[in-house]
Amino acid sequence: MNKSRHAPDIWLLIPILLLLTIGMVMVYSAGSVLGFRNYGDSFYFVKRQLLFAGLGLAAMFITAKTDYLVLKRFAKPALLICFFLLVIVLIPGIGVVRGGARSWLGISSFGIQPSEFMKMGMILFLASWLGREDYDISSFTRGLLPPLALIGSAFALIMLQPDLGTGTVMFGAALMMVFTAGARMKHLLSLGALGVVGFAALIAAAPYRLQRITAFLDPWSDPLGAGYQIIQSLYAIGPGGLGGLGLGMSRQKYSYVPEPQTDFIFSILAEELGFIGGLAVLALFLILIWRGMRVAMSLPDRFGSYLAVGIVCMVAVQVIINIGVVIGMMPVTGITLPLISYGGSSLTLMLTALGILLNLSRYAR
Numbered sequence: 001m002n003k004s005r006h007a008p009d010i011w012l013l014i015p016i017l018l019l020l021t022i023g024m025v026m027v028y029s030a031g032s033v034l035g036f037r038n039y040g041d042s043f044y045f046v047k048r049q050l051l052f053a054g055l056g057l058a059a060m061f062i063t064a065k066t067d068y069l070v071l072k073r074f075a076k077p078a079l080l081i082c083f084f085l086l087v088i089v090l091i092p093g094i095g096v097v098r099g100g101a102r103s104w105l106g107i108s109s110f111g112i113q114p115s116e117f118m119k120m121g122m123i124l125f126l127a128s129w130l131g132r133e134d135y136d137i138s139s140f141t142r143g144l145l146p147p148l149a150l151i152g153s154a155f156a157l158i159m160l161q162p163d164l165g166t167g168t169v170m171f172g173a174a175l176m177m178v179f180t181a182g183a184r185m186k187h188l189l190s191l192g193a194l195g196v197v198g199f200a201a202l203i204a205a206a207p208y209r210l211q212r213i214t215a216f217l218d219p220w221s222d223p224l225g226a227g228y229q230i231i232q233s234l235y236a237i238g239p240g241g242l243g244g245l246g247l248g249m250s251r252q253k254y255s256y257v258p259e260p261q262t263d264f265i266f267s268i269l270a271e272e273l274g275f276i277g278g279l280a281v282l283a284l285f286l287i288l289i290w291r292g293m294r295v296a297m298s299l300p301d302r303f304g305s306y307l308a309v310g311i312v313c314m315v316a317v318q319v320i321i322n323i324g325v326v327i328g329m330m331p332v333t334g335i336t337l338p339l340i341s342y343g344g345s346s347l348t349l350m351l352t353a354l355g356i357l358l359n360l361s362r363y364a365r
Contacts, residue, residue, distance in 0.1 A: 005362050006362055008358040008359070008362050009294075009295065009361035009364070012288065012291040012292065012295070012357065012358060014287075015284040015285070015287045015288040016288060016339065016351075016354050016358075019288070020057075020339050022281060022284075023049070023265075023339050023347075024049060025247070026261075026269050026272075026340060027261050027340075028042075028045070029272060030250065030253050030260040030268040030269075031044070031046065031253075031260065031342060032045075032253075033253050034260065037255070045261050048342075049342055049347070053347060053351070056347050056348040056349075056350070056352060059348060059351060059352040060352060060354060060355030060358070062355065063352055063356045063358075064355040064356075064359045064362075065359070067359075068303075068304055068307065068356060068359050068360055068363070069303070069304075071307075072127075075124045075125045075127070075128035076125065078121045079121045079122065079124070081117075082114065082118040082121035082122070083153075085114035086115065086154065086157040086158065087157065088105070088114075089103065089104070089105055095161075096111055098111075101162055101163050102161050103115060103161045103166075111344075112344070113163075113345040115158045115161065115170070116346055116349050117349065118154055118158065118166075119166065119173065119314055120314075120349055120352070120353050122150075122154055122173075122174050122310075123310030123311060123353075124310075125150075126147060126151075126174055126310065127303050127306040127307035128303060129147065130177060130181040131302035131303035131305075133302075135181075138182060140187050143183075144178070144183050144188075147178055148178065148191065151170075151171060151175070155167045155170065155171050163334070164334070165334045165335030168317070168333065169317050169318045172317040173310050173311075173313040173314040173317055174310070176309060176310070176317075177306050177309055177313070180305075180306065180309050211226035213331050214226060215227040215229075215331070216230065216330065216331040216332070228258075229257070229258055229332055230325075230328050232252055232256045232258075232264075232267075233257060233326050234327075235252060235256070236250065236251075236256075236268060236270065237271060237278075239251075239271060240272065240274045240275065241274050242274050242276060243276055244272045244273040244274030244276070244277055245271055245272055247273065248272065249272055251271070252267065252268065263322065263326075263334055263336060264326055265341045266278065266322065266323055266326045266337055266340070267326050269281065269340070282323070285315070285319050285338075289316050291361075292312035292315070292357055293312055295357065295360050295361045295364045296309045296312060300363065304360050304363065307356065307360065308357060308360045311353045311354070311356060311357045312357070314353065315338050318335060318336070319338060322335050322337040322341075323337070338350050339351075
């Protein structure tokens with residue numbers, strides 16, 4: 001296959017770097033109080049974020065320079081390694097429990113989340129699998145069911161931790177890839193009905209998930225329990241108004257919003273920078289997603305197109321869920337805002353994935 005290569009899409013690179021910069025500033029602002037209280041260092045979280053950002057930018061540079069077709073050879077072994085990590089993290093004594101979920105592998109405060117690796121591993125493998133010229137996904141039993149069974153297996157292992165947020169992002173991005181590959185709508189709708197039943201069963205199986213649904217519908221029914229996070233998040237967003245209270249002037253980061261530097265960092269951003277600041281961040285994400293989809297539609301091969309779709313949908317689904325939770329439009333799931341929230345594995349792997357997207361943009365027509 002002949003491919004002409006040019007410079008990466010600058011309109012894809014600019015929002016990535018701007019969002020990362022905004023994230024650094026907000027991790028310091030949102031996490032300074034908690035860092036000083038717990039570790040005696042207001043810069044605790046931002047210093048670690050800078051470390052992981054450095055690693056992520058180095059990985060982004062490498063993946064942006066490496067021909068994306070090279071990745072195709074590693075799709076299968078990468079997925080097998082991801083499944084292996086998802087299994088061993090469930091073993092007591094090996095997997096580390098944080099926040100009520102056995103989702104981490106590592107020592108002390110340093111660790112990795114295998115579920116984060118699975119998001120990219122699944123996207124890479126599906127792009128290779130669905131991109132085969134002889135693959136016919138319009139067949140229900142031989143075309144659609146095999147990839148859905150694979151996606152369902154990974155989702156089930158993630159739910160055993162449990163980590164509904166990351167599992168939902170992986171599942172959503174993978175499902176969009178299957179849809180883009182040409183799956184028949186009637187097949188997807190039929191399976192979607194079964195999925196709703198299964199999702200309801202997952203909620204019913206764990207009382208805390210049902211509490212989150214109840215808190216989402218009426219947070220004031222349990223203001224000091226299940227509804228606490230949503231209420232405190234809205235208390236942060238409301239006073240922010242149009243222009244915000246000013247950078248560093250948040251009140252809710254003083255032990256009101258739990259873990260303000262991670263899942264609810266957008267509420268602190270809206271409190272300090274106001275509606276204008278929040279809208280600017282959303283505009284940057286929209287530019288990133290728009291340019292990413294342009295890349296996907298302009299690539300000369302199916303593997304590259306599906307890979308771009310998967311990465312863009314991973315970002316889009318994660319942004320929608322995180323901000324939906326923060327503004328009270330979705331139940332609390334526990335998921336970071338890409339490039340903005342504090343987090344080692346999530347930030348490093350997101351930058352690596354966006355490096356691949358930048359690489360793909362070099363071959364777009």
